[in-house]
Amino acid sequence: MKRIKQAVREMCAKGEPFALVSIREGSGSMPRHQGATMLVREDGGIEGSVGGGVLEARAIERARQLIAEGKSGEMPFDLSSADAANSDMICGGSGVLSIRFYDGTEQPALQRELAEIDDGKLVIFGxxxxxxxxxxxxxxxxxxxxxxxxxxxxxxxxxxxSAKRVIVETYDNIPEAALGEKDMAVIVTRGHLGDREALVWALRTRAGYIGMIGSKRKRDLMYEKMRADGIAESALARVHSPIGLPIGAQTPEEIAVSIAAELVAFRNGRA
Structure with missing residues (x-):
């Protein structure tokens, strides 16, 4: 959404019309998750994606029609029908795209609307x-x-x-923060003590994803001490550890890729 929000600001600054296309509802195998959004300009240029292929092409065409008419609307789709067989889509879901028209002059109201969209935040400890x-x-x-x-x-x-904020603080004195179900916490501090303190903090939040680096042996030893301190088994079950998808990662770059892949899986409802 970051690039879409930037594009919205630019369009509003120029007073140019556009449409925001979102997957409003859906079932079955979807090209992208519900809430995925794409900005469509009057000339057909886009930011973001609702899944690519024929579905996206049709969404762009419909959005351009609505921009020309100055209207909002919707577009049902069915990728489980013969319609999908004649396209390049291999998904089998169906749903509805919401297409919202903006004339480029509603900047204050639109910015408030975009600000309410929860992108999902990542807090990196370390x-x-x-x-x-x-x-x-x-x-x-x-x-x-x-x-x-x-x-x-x-x-x-x-x-x-690229960070929205950097916080220099000991891990036993981390500022309180309201993390929601779409937010993620990744714990990669330089030592076991920092990892444990960051984990205790993360478990007090509603973060949907909590991942901690380290071997199974390190994890098991830490969990044993945390259980003795009264941390519930159900809380520890929330933690992805060892963190990342098992791709045999060794270098910092490879480990980061494995962690990022697991974050993508979480955002798409697969972790």
Whole structure:
């Protein structure tokens, strides 16, 4: 959504009309998840995607028609019918696209509407090599990030230029934050103590994804101590550890890719 929001600001600054196309509802195998959004310009240019292929082409065509008419509307689709067999789509779902028209002059109201859209935030605990590579990938994936690290030399806007915020603080004194079910926490500090303190903090939130780096042995030893401290088994079951998809990653870059892949799986309802 970051690039879409930027495009909206640019369109409103120019007073140019556009449409926002979103997957409003759906069932079965979908090309993208419900809520996926695409901006369509008057000339057919786009930002974002609702799944590509013929479905997206038709959505762009319909959006351009509605822009020309100055109207909002919707577009049902069925990828499980013969219609799908004649296209390049291999999904089998059906649903409805919402197409909202904007004339480019509703900037204040539209900005409030976009601000309410929950992109899902990633909090990275640790500012080392893996964290730095993960932040770069998260930026490409348009995932807003916050970095928490107890060493100032490893936590600065220069080191993490894409971060919305960098917080230099010890892990036993992390500021309170309201993380919701779409938010994610990745724990990659430089030591077991920092990992544990960050994990205890994350488990107090409603974060939908919590992942911690380390071996199974390290995890099991940490969990044993946490159980003794009264941490419930149901809380520990929320944690993805060892973190990342099992792709045999070894370098910081490869480990960051494996973590990012698991974050994508979570965002798409598959983790």
């Amino acid at each position: 500012g080392g090599h893996i964290a730095r590579q993960l932040a770069r990938i998260a930026d490409v994936l348009e995932i807003p990030i916050v970095v928490v690290e107890d060493r100032s030399e490893f936590c600065s806007p220069e080191r993490f230029p």
